[in-house]
Amino acid sequence: MSAWLIIVIIGVGTFLFRISFIAMFAKRDVPAWLGPPLRYVAPAVMAALVTPGVLAPDGAIDPTTGNPRFFAGLVALVVAVVTRSVVWTVVAGLGSLWLFQAWF
């Protein structure tokens, strides 16, 4: 199978994933029983997107100086809770990561 055909099939499949529920519930309401579980998708998926890269960048949980991301993540967590600002959190997280990388 040509590489082009493979890419197009993956592209179409991905698009079908993306539009799946949006198309299914274009004309009728999302059923009520789906409401409660869907409420927790955002907090659960965002936490799952955060923790591996911060706590275990090399695959295992590593709260030592060998993992400056862990400590930069803690700094960023405090800044995020206090400021609730994306810009300040990115600045604090990256800035402290560079600092810890130079320091450790």
Add this chain to the structure above:
Amino acid sequence: MPHQSPSKAGPEHTPSGRTAFLDGLGDVAPLNIGTVPFGLIVGVAAASSRMGALAGWSTSPIIFGGSAQVVTIDLHNAGAAALVVIATALIVNARHVMYSAVLAAHFRPFPTMWKYGLSYLMTDQIFATAVTRWEGVVDPFYKRWYFLGGALGLWVPWQIATIVGVLLGAQVPDAWSLDFAIPMVFLVLLILAVQDRPGMVAAIVGGAAALIGGDIPYNLGLVVATGCGIVAGLIAERWGR
């Protein structure tokens, strides 16, 4: 406390599409610190791929998802069977079904062409940004222009970054650790998304499960971890009643 700006005052006050578009664009802008270096890497990988630079780069507009693009290029390089490449890349992207389910109620009032166009542009980043920033927003007109601004604010830099990677082989040194910007943004969005105790339980369990399931390949760990978080949130909700 959700992010509030005067343009989100409520249904009686309809802001212009332009305002909404720029709100979305501004909210995703910091994510590009992390995604553009990744795009350069994907471009470099495409340039030296067995499928050829043009086919490799075409994954950017056709698939539009960094992890799936890397998996496609890598497995094809390794000579994997076509079905294996397709199945693996689709598994990597399976999480979009969850995003589609959450967005369905928001997208329902949108014109059909908008639903198709915005679905094509869906990513982890715009999903997380939109559902967090839309807390308390009801106006579907605002939402669709916001989503378009945010999605294009990621799509355009991604296409350019992957082209630059292909043509110039340009890469940002690993030591800069710019990829760390992505979990930083998700961290803030996470804090904004946690509104109550069950939400916090869902986040803690989802985050912990992602660590434990870190060995589950192809982003399936993310789907499983999210599932664990959802179940934990539902249990906490029952418990607190």
